[in-house]
Amino acid sequence: MAGTRILSWRGEKDVDLLSIGEMAALNHTSVQTLRYYDKIDLLKPLYVDEDTNYRYYDIKQSAILDMIQYMKSLGMSLEQIKEQFDREDVEEIQDILKKQSKNIDDEIRKLHHMKQGVEACIRNYSRYMEMPEEGSIRLEFIAARKVFCYDGKINIYDHGLDNYEYILRELKKQVILKDLPMVYFCNVGSILRKEMIDAGKFVSSEIFVFVDNDFREQEGIETIPAGDYICTYFHSFWKEEENARRLFDYIREKEYEIIGDYVCEVVVELPIFDNNERNMFVKLQIPIKPPTAG
Amino acid sequence: MAGTRILSWRGEKDVDLLSIGEMAALNHTSVQTLRYYDKIDLLKPLYVDEDTNYRYYDIKQSAILDMIQYMKSLGMSLEQIKEQFDREDVEEIQDILKKQSKNIDDEIRKLHHMKQGVEACIRNYSRYMEMPEEGSIRLEFIAARKVFCYDGKINIYDHGLDNYEYILRELKKQVILKDLPMVYFCNVGSILRKEMIDAGKFVSSEIFVFVDNDFREQEGIETIPAGDYICTYFHSFWKEEENARRLFDYIREKEYEIIGDYVCEVVVELPIFDNNERNMFVKLQIPIKPPTAG
DNA sequence: CTAATGTCTATTGTTAGAATAGAGTCAACC
DNA sequence: GGTTGACTCTATTCTAACAATAGACATTAG
Numbered sequence: 001m002a003g004t005r006i007l008s009w010r011g012e013k014d015v016d017l018l019s020i021g022e023m024a025a026l027n028h029t030s031v032q033t034l035r036y037y038d039k040i041d042l043l044k045p046l047y048v049d050e051d052t053n054y055r056y057y058d059i060k061q062s063a064i065l066d067m068i069q070y071m072k073s074l075g076m077s078l079e080q081i082k083e084q085f086d087r088e089d090v091e092e093i094q095d096i097l098k099k100q101s102k103n104i105d106d107e108i109r110k111l112h113h114m115k116q117g118v119e120a121c122i123r124n125y126s127r128y129m130e131m132p133e134e135g136s137i138r139l140e141f142i143a144a145r146k147v148f149c150y151d152g153k154i155n156i157y158d159h160g161l162d163n164y165e166y167i168l169r170e171l172k173k174q175v176i177l178k179d180l181p182m183v184y185f186c187n188v189g190s191i192l193r194k195e196m197i198d199a200g201k202f203v204s205s206e207i208f209v210f211v212d213n214d215f216r217e218q219e220g221i222e223t224i225p226a227g228d229y230i231c232t233y234f235h236s237f238w239k240e241e242e243n244a245r246r247l248f249d250y251i252r253e254k255e256y257e258i259i260g261d262y263v264c265e266v267v268v269e270l271p272i273f274d275n276n277e278r279n280m281f282v283k284l285q286i287p288i289k290p291p292t293a294g
Numbered sequence: 295m296a297g298t299r300i301l302s303w304r305g306e307k308d309v310d311l312l313s314i315g316e317m318a319a320l321n322h323t324s325v326q327t328l329r330y331y332d333k334i335d336l337l338k339p340l341y342v343d344e345d346t347n348y349r350y351y352d353i354k355q356s357a358i359l360d361m362i363q364y365m366k367s368l369g370m371s372l373e374q375i376k377e378q379f380d381r382e383d384v385e386e387i388q389d390i391l392k393k394q395s396k397n398i399d400d401e402i403r404k405l406h407h408m409k410q411g412v413e414a415c416i417r418n419y420s421r422y423m424e425m426p427e428e429g430s431i432r433l434e435f436i437a438a439r440k441v442f443c444y445d446g447k448i449n450i451y452d453h454g455l456d457n458y459e460y461i462l463r464e465l466k467k468q469v470i471l472k473d474l475p476m477v478y479f480c481n482v483g484s485i486l487r488k489e490m491i492d493a494g495k496f497v498s499s500e501i502f503v504f505v506d507n508d509f510r511e512q513e514g515i516e517t518i519p520a521g522d523y524i525c526t527y528f529h530s531f532w533k534e535e536e537n538a539r540r541l542f543d544y545i546r547e548k549e550y551e552i553i554g555d556y557v558c559e560v561v562v563e564l565p566i567f568d569n570n571e572r573n574m575f576v577k578l579q580i581p582i583k584p585p586t587a588g
Numbered sequence: 589c590t591a592a593t594g595t596c597t598a599t600t601g602t603t604a605g606a607a608t609a610g611a612g613t614c615a616a617c618c
Numbered sequence: 619g620g621t622t623g624a625c626t627c628t629a630t631t632c633t634a635a636c637a638a639t640a641g642a643c644a645t646t647a648g
Contacts, residue, residue: 016456019614026463028470031626036605050300052613053627059459063573066466066479067563073476074412078604094423097416104409107404115398118368124389129388150626164311165353169320172360182367185360269361279357313645315594325595330636346644347596373634596645601637612627618620 007196013294017047017056018181027065042068043083074100086121112179116212117183122188128268131233135243138251141266142285146215147208148184149191150174156190156275157202161237171207179222184209191266197248197286210265224263229285230256233267242263247286260287311341311350321359331363336362338375342534368394404475410506415562422562423576429537431544436579437522440509441502442478443485444468450484455531465501472514478503483559491542491556491580496535504559518557523579523585524550527561527587531574534558541580554581 025033037043038055043064045055064085070079074097084096132138152167168188175185196203208222214220230251232243233262244262249256263285318325331337332349336360339349353520358379365375368391378387426432462482469479481504490497502516508516524545526537538556545552557579 005347019625020627028462028467030606032605032607035627040604045625054613059456059463062459062463063563066462069476070480072562072604074408074415090419090422094416094419097412097419101409101412101416104405104412108405108409111398111402111405114368115395115402118395118398119393121368122388122395125384125388125391145360162353165356166320169353169356173322182363207416269357269364314596323638326636326638329596334635338599343644348644589648591646591648593644593646596639597643598638602635603633605633606634608630610628612625614625615623617622 023057097118112183149208192262256288317351443502486556549581
């Protein structure tokens with residue numbers, strides 16, 4: 001139970017030494033872990049039998065294992081831990097701990113972003129599952145939203161999907177450059193300015209990603225105002241113009257007034273890739289004022 | 295710049311295809327990443343030259359890369375992503391996202407624990423750096439603290455360091471069993487009950503770890519009350535009794551009254567391992583009532 | 589045509605062990 | 619002293635998601 005009586009390497013006195021299995025059990029770790037630590041010179045057994053190569057540990061070496069496990073739980077690598085042991089510098093420990101503390105903060109921040117991204121995605125899929133019949137036209141009140149907008153300088157309605165992909169690549173570059181989390185990239189859209197609508201032209205070079213509403217104001221960040229929007233939902237990149245014209249007709253018929261920029265939002269990207277093309281579910285939104293309020 | 299004109303494998307028409315380098319650059323990833331995705335069948339190039347084995351991609355395949363990068367940023371493994379692509383099941387995506395959301399919550403919780411642990415450790419090292427002269431006796435007001443206490447049933451003052459280590463192993467087992475974070479284990483201590491002090495005996499089998507003050511009440515959790523403590527600081531496990539006796543003498547001399555259990559706190563474990571022994575910095579604390587207030 | 593750059597395959601390395609195989613060792617029991 | 623079962627040894631392979639490298643071949647620009 002308590003190990004074997006063996007003359008220690010110091011030859012000073014008998015000591016109760018522990019076999020690798022006993023040592024592992026006492027410290028709630030595995031035999032291979034101890035062997036691994038031996039191999040990388042992180043924790044050597046006190047005594048190794050020359051004939052059998054059996055490893056024997058002193059219970060007091062548990063202190064080192066405690067230290068290792070503790071430092072590991074702080075997120076340090078075994079290499080870093082070894083360095084610390086070798087350095088034996090007490091002053092420096094605080095620096096390392098402070099750095100570690102910052103790392104943890106960063107990690108937490110990252111995870112919060114992740115979390116928001118996942119939540120947003122879940123919401124979007126819910127919207128998709130409960131979507132009204134494809135093509136139906138509805139009036140919706142939509143709250144204010146923030147977007148990071150990028151002007152690709154090329155008309156996205158001009159050259160089909162390939163061109164749109166190129167502009168998306170540019171937006172992606174911006175997203176990465178601005179250090180925005182990639183999760184934003186699943187909820188993109190484009191803006192057709194009111195002047196263009198009024199002029200009856202499909203000309204726009206601006207695409208955007210939705211960002212969190214508490215995102216700090218900076219260059220490129222724009223707010224899409226709250227209000228009543230005439231909306232319709234459909235699949236496929238190719239049907240935007242067709243559906244937009246239907247909305248315009250509807251608005252004219254109902255004598256609504258278009259009061260701002262038209263938004264084409266990609267609600268979800270469906271992970272089914274027919275013929276390698278983007279397969280998206282889109283919501284068109286045109287801000288209006290009802291005639292009764294005129 | 296925009297790729298090479300090559301007849302696509304469908305033989306339908308000319309397409310602008312991208313070399314692996316161009317594709318990588320457009321998507322802000324690396325060539326080896328694309329090759330790796332090809333190898334694991336996550337994203338195959340649209341066309342591979344039979345003679346040269348050069349890979350050529352369609353810009354529209356960026357949609358798949360977006361999807362991969364997005365799902366990766368949600369913390370999914372490439373294997374999971376591949377499964378999703380293969381499965382093509384929209385219903386299931388929400389389940390996965392919800393699971394992912396829970397995982398993230400767990401991660402955040404873990405990191406918060408880590409963070410508290412690191413902060414506690416930094417505080418302790420600060421205490422160590424600013425410690426009063428070794429051996430000096432001071433009166434300190436100490437706020438209430440919570441501990442997780444374990445009774446090892448064996449007198450820790452009886453058999454020296456080896457025995458203490460065994461009891462520590464038991465405490466560690468409890469810490470792991472109760473699923474307390476390992477970081478707590480860097481700030482341990484022992485209690486000598488007032489009855490034993492009064493009887494003049496060094497007999498205690500109880501050791502503990504400090505836990506967060508907002509730790510929920512449960513079995514084993516005990517509060518060390520706030521109040522005035524007579525304290526002294528020293529290194530080495532072996533000097534506890536000697537220092538305790540000095541404190542007792544001092545208290546008698548000043549005619550203080552001992553009003554509770556004596557606490558021996560290991561403030562820091564120093565990562566310097568002389569002769570493989572635990573190297574600790576200890577603070578003794580005896581709660582008292584000054585004679586004036588009597 | 590040449591030089592520079594790009595791409596190919598194949599191999600190795602990264603972290604912190606887990607899993608396995610085949611051989612040797614230990615303690616206990618008969 | 620032999621046997622049995624538990625333990626330990628070394629060595630190798632495996633994990634995830636690429637990065638780095640070497641040596642050979644391809645493409646592009648001038």
